[in-house]
Amino acid sequence: MPPSSVSTVTPWWRNRRLIPWIVQAAVGLVVLVVVAFLVGNLVRNLTAAGLLLSWSWLGNPAGFDVSETLLPFDASLPYWRALLAGLVNTLRVVLLGLVGATLLGTAVGIASFSSNGLLKRLARIYVELIRNIPLLLQLVFWYFVVFLALPNGTSAIQLPGLVLAKSGLYLAWFSDLWHLQWQGPHLDGGVWHAPLRLTVEFGALLTGLVVYTAAFIAEVVRGGVASVPKGQWEAANSLGFNPLQTLQRIVLPQALRVIVPGLNSQYISLAKNSSLAVACGYADLYSVAETTLNQTGRAVEVVLVLLGSYLVIDLVISALMNGLNHLVQLKER
């Protein structure tokens, strides 16, 4: 703000240097009063309820089970182990979801530039269909309508290296990493066995998150590719590049500069959306936290743990994507 000529006759309420300070003081006062009011109430009410902030309950035995954990867990282990198991479950679905959504989203985004009119239109329909239906509705649809309706035993859906049954998703994997022994799913007494088994809850959540986020990523990719001038395609074509080479060597490196920042926000929303896992019965961080609150009544601590964990996940994704962004940006010398 340019310094105004302060003359002696300027009254204080029109003083350009004073007004900002008055406004700030007023805003600061209001914020302070509101925060003090809320915190004061919080402390008073928590003291009255005997729930003043404490973390020692985290060491008490949880007494509930967390289904499908990567870390060994049983009901006699303390609450913090339960929350940790939930966090690991969240990270697992987020990591796989990021990979899946990126692959599917990129494919759909590029399909919208296909020379095939049908494929192009189908890609648009996919995006418009998925984006206008709430994610939670899609998750319950995948879980209750698709995955819980899968048949069991011999009538299960068998794909090469993958069996989809109501009792779980069975994947081919190395049964013995040392000797590189590959083993597919096999039926044994009416029950499927495989080196890698995922629950239908996990499968439904992962499918829902991937299909939903891919629609948004497809839009980001489409925008990125569209931002590369058409002349680039034509020039590459006249130099003898085939379409795939053009995409790979000419267009994508330029498009990535637009795509990566857009991906960042989609990745963060995928991480946040994974908290809807509770709708399809998957024990992620939020679902464990909800059970913990119901058992302990420690609302403030549980909410702090939740907010803190998601904030850290968001920040890590942002930091990684900013690093990637740095790599793909035009190097100016």
Place this chain on the structure above:
Amino acid sequence: MRTALPSTPLQRLRRELFSSPLDGLISIGLIGFLLAVVIALVKWALFQAQWAVLQANSTLFAVGRYPLEQQWRLWLLTTLLVAATGLSWGLLRGLPRLDRVHPLWPRNDRIAVAVVLALALLAPLFLKLSWAIQLRWWLEAALLVATRWAAGRWASLVPPPARRLAPLIWPLLYFAGMVLISGGLGLIQVSPSEWGGLLLTLVESSFAILLCFPLGILLALGRRSELPLLRWSSVVYIEFIRGAPLITLLFLGQNILGFLLPGGLAPDRVWRAAWVLTFFAAAYVAEAVRAGLASLPKGQLEAARSLGLPLPQALIHVVLPQALRVALPATVGQFISLLQDTTLLSLIGLLDLLGTARTVMANPAFLGRNAEVYLVLALLFWCCCAALGLGSRALETRLNPTANSAL
């Protein structure tokens, strides 16, 4: 469209689908796939699906456990809304911007009327509503078309002061609607815990959409302010909200809000959720508006200030009208996701559309009827969101200062 190539439909089909052997293969594969999906879906919908789950629970899905003897209030509200919609629609078409040529009945409007009439005719039949209720829906549709026709026809007869006051019917109607729904002013109170289904979804989303917009604008202005305290408090608020999943914030609202306010002051569970949705959406709207503000050249504000306009007036008359026009698509995008986010209320035990669906499904009589209910809900949400998107695009064209297109 984009090419000047010769195009009989057959040639166009050939160019788009079979321009090369690979394209042909892809097309044939996709056509087969699409046919299989459509045939399976139609077969399922006609022969396997049992629609009784929707027919038996249509009232529950529409209004929840709203007391039967008070439902006339909702009918009255619907009628008022329909009349106001027809009126605004007709006035909008009957009074085009002075710089535009605009037909009274553009093609889109004729399509919209056809869709509304078809829906009013078919949806009640499909839901097997009683004749009395079916008749009411027909009358509502007829009222919409009639008010649209009358307002468009005689729009130019409306005196200019009345034209300027016309948009005011909407806020008035909103307050009237809230009174009609919740009671007061001589009407019997209906507790929010008895609202449900579509009614609850619409109340929550409209409340949050209306309030988050001004809040978001204030936050965006705060974030771009030159005063550090204002800027930093806005930044902290926006980033805090955007860093947390909505479900954890709803969880916070249900479990901690009671501790944050003095005893008895904390609102009802339904209103708690509405406030959380509002504060949540405000942070996202703020980012959309901020992008709009950033797109304006700095000279706009400086010019307005140097003409002697005080800052608030410069913002209201010069900066915001331009910034909000740029921010419109992103803001409506946020409104659409807010409408979708109301489904999360079902996770904290409220009976919105999805929550109602989950309770209905828990009834043994309707066990396993998931597909029917969820597909219909998906269709409903899809239509609402797509309509909002279309409306946003229409508004963009109307507000666009240069484009001279008839919508």
